[in-house]
Amino acid sequence: MAEQAASNDLAAGIAGQRVLITAGAGGIGLAIARRLAAHGASLFICDVADDALAAFGEEFPDAGRIKADVSDEGDVDRMFDAAAEKLGGLDALINNAGIAGPTGGVDAIDPADWRRTIDVCLTGQFLCARRAVPMLKSAGGGSVVNMSSAAGRYGYAFRTPYSSAKWGVIGFTQSLAKELGPDNIRVNAILPGIVEGPRMTGVIRDRAAQVGVSYEEMETQYLSNVSLRRMVSPDDVGAMIAFLLSNAGANVSGQSLGVDANVEAL
Known part of the structure; x- marks a missing residue:
C-alpha cells in the first residue's frame, strides 16, 4: 500500500532535488521556493532586493542565497559558482527573473528601457541556462523551467518590450527542449496570466493612467478577457512547477503551459 501511495503522489521525486x-525571494519566485521546499527540495536563490533576501534567509536558513542580477554575466557566474559549492550539483533551474518593462506606445518607449527588459527577461535566461546545462548533464539529467507569460502567446499593445521578450522565451524553450532532450533534460515554459500582486497592480495602474480611466475600471477590462474572470495566484504557478519537477512530469518537455484562468486576449 505504501508503494501504491507513493506512485500516486504528484510530488514524488522532488525530495532531494x-x-x-x-528572483526567488519574492512574488512568484518565493511561492515556488515555498512549494518546492515543502516537498523536500534543496534550494539556492538569487534576487536583487536586499530586504527580500534577508527575509528569505530567515524563512529558509538552510537554503543558499545571493544578490545577483541575471542580466549581468559576472553576477550569473558568481551565482552558479556559489550554488555549485552550496548544493554540490544541480537538478533543476527555474528561470523566474523578469521585469514588467515600460508601458507606452512604441514611439514613446526609451530604447534603454527596451534593452533592459530584453536583457532581464530573455538574455538572463540564456546566461543562466548556459551555466546550468553542464551541471544538469553531470547529474544525469534534470529540468529547466522558463518563465514566459500570456504575453508570450498574444500580442500586447503598449507593452511591446515585455511581450517581445516573452515570445522569445517560447522560442528559447522549444529550441532547448530539442537540443537537450537526448541528455535527459526537460525544458518547459510557464505562461502565467494576470497574477495577483504588486507587479500586476502597477501594470494596471499605469495603463489606467495612460487611457484616463480608474484603476477599478481597468482591472475589470483586464479580467473581461479571462474566461474564469479572476486572477491567478503565485502559488498556482508554484504548483505547476512542482508538477513539472516531479515524477509525474517526467515526460513533459517542450511545452508552453498556461497558468492563467484561460486568458483569451491581452
Whole structure:
C-alpha cells in the first residue's frame, strides 16, 4: 500500500532535488521556493532586493542565497559558482527573473528601457541556462523551467518590450527542449496570466493612467478577457512547477503551459 501511495503522489521525486530559482525571494519566485521546499527540495536563490533576501534567509536558513542580477554575466557566474559549492550539483533551474518593462506606445518607449527588459527577461535566461546545462548533464539529467507569460502567446499593445521578450522565451524553450532532450533534460515554459500582486497592480495602474480611466475600471477590462474572470495566484504557478519537477512530469518537455484562468486576449 505504501508503494501504491507513493506512485500516486504528484510530488514524488522532488525530495532531494537541488534547485536554483532566480528572483526567488519574492512574488512568484518565493511561492515556488515555498512549494518546492515543502516537498523536500534543496534550494539556492538569487534576487536583487536586499530586504527580500534577508527575509528569505530567515524563512529558509538552510537554503543558499545571493544578490545577483541575471542580466549581468559576472553576477550569473558568481551565482552558479556559489550554488555549485552550496548544493554540490544541480537538478533543476527555474528561470523566474523578469521585469514588467515600460508601458507606452512604441514611439514613446526609451530604447534603454527596451534593452533592459530584453536583457532581464530573455538574455538572463540564456546566461543562466548556459551555466546550468553542464551541471544538469553531470547529474544525469534534470529540468529547466522558463518563465514566459500570456504575453508570450498574444500580442500586447503598449507593452511591446515585455511581450517581445516573452515570445522569445517560447522560442528559447522549444529550441532547448530539442537540443537537450537526448541528455535527459526537460525544458518547459510557464505562461502565467494576470497574477495577483504588486507587479500586476502597477501594470494596471499605469495603463489606467495612460487611457484616463480608474484603476477599478481597468482591472475589470483586464479580467473581461479571462474566461474564469479572476486572477491567478503565485502559488498556482508554484504548483505547476512542482508538477513539472516531479515524477509525474517526467515526460513533459517542450511545452508552453498556461497558468492563467484561460486568458483569451491581452
